[in-house]
Amino acid sequence: MKLALVGDIGGTNARFALWRDEQLQAVQVLATADFPGPEQAIAAYLHAQGLPLGAVDAVCLACAGPVSGDLFRFTNNHWRIERAAFCAALQIEHLLMINDFSAMALGMTRLRDGERLQVCPGEAQAGRPALVIGAGTGLGVGTLLGLEDGRWLVLPGEGGHVDLPVGSPREAELWQVLHQQLGHVRAEDVLSGNGLLALYRAICTLDGQPQVHSTPAAISAAGLAGEPLAGQVLEQFSRWLGRVAGNNVLTLGARGGVYIAGGVVPRFAERFLASGFAKSFSDKGCMSHYLDGIPVWLVTAEYPGLTGAGVALQQAYGAD
Incomplete structure (x- = not known):
């Protein structure tokens, strides 16, 4: 894979990071109220990292609520994700959405000393x-x-x-x-x-x-x-x-x-x-x-949900 991005989206804030070499890089926290949807927030994040659309090949988002199907509506903010439109807007091939606490649990597998x-x-x-x-x-x-x-x-x-x-x-x-x-x-x-x-x-x-x-x-x-x-x-x-x-x-x-x-x-x-x-x-x-x-x-640990999203992405697609 070219590059992977992970996100942990709550009601007020969305945390994004690059997942590279089995580690988080360039963590940034954005307010969900500042963007009409996750596509615009991720585009802003990529721009801040000096990355164009299409630079990221795979995305894993940890979302609060049960995740199934190709449409997800966040229960605690105004965002929604429609799989095909999301992938087209960000020029990505793979989108994985998982429950936010599932991501939290997977994050326990990568805790470091002192966390x-x-x-x-x-x-x-x-x-x-x-x-x-x-x-x-x-x-x-x-x-x-x-x-x-x-x-x-x-x-x-x-x-x-x-x-x-x-x-x-x-x-x-x-x-x-x-x-x-x-x-x-x-x-x-x-x-x-x-x-x-x-x-x-x-x-x-x-x-x-x-x-x-x-x-x-x-x-x-x-x-x-x-x-x-x-x-x-x-x-x-x-x-x-x-x-x-x-x-x-x-x-x-x-x-x-x-x-x-x-x-x-x-x-x-x-x-x-x-x-x-x-x-x-x-x-x-x-x-x-x-x-x-x-x-x-x-x-x-500061970002266990983000780390867990990286583990989920790695297990699903071999992202590293």
Whole structure:
């Protein structure tokens, strides 16, 4: 192939890079609101790199939502992709579209030293699936499988929409408040950026405290600064993430390890590492021993979704 381009497209920003020698090069972040569609954004990116249309032979785009067929409409911005028109506009031969969390999961296969922090010690078992779970705009959950030929397979799912588990009397009380406010309570309703705010409001309601903060960023900052109530939010968030991750390990037999990805947890990484995550992760009654020795890592890599798109492109077309 002449040259490959990868993209990770969210609601606000689109990240693009060249994929060359199995590495990202020339990463650039563009605002989706500045362009009528992905063709124009990619054309602008190529122009900034001094590359003409036709210089890129293959493109892989990680897109939020289920990907199938030749037409994709983004759920969180105004962009759409029609395969034939896209390829013609950019003069490319190959277009691969994959789910954004599938790209995130594939990105775990190329983590470098210093791009993950150990949360729970252990050793990943060869040949067993790994769990990738990430709190961001929503809660993504995927299963990563290594194949015998050295390739990787991602089994995407909707694990963020499972029922929020309850593991203590305090959590039962919080669940009741959340149920009154939300109706059906999903894991994603708490374990996401907006979920951090929902949890804060539930704790304030339960404890009769005034609601001072109005954004997830403010809650995180206050918790890190030592505010007790905000600190409770970060702690309970961590514990609930542990319960959900542990449930998924039991369901999947994910003794290949657990990767905690997404943009939320790294914002309070030090607090998270000292939290009750590990205890809640392994708190499974008679099956608690099953979680012993399963390694858990917090991913701090800057562009794992872009890297995963490169891995997907390489596996599909041999792009290097």
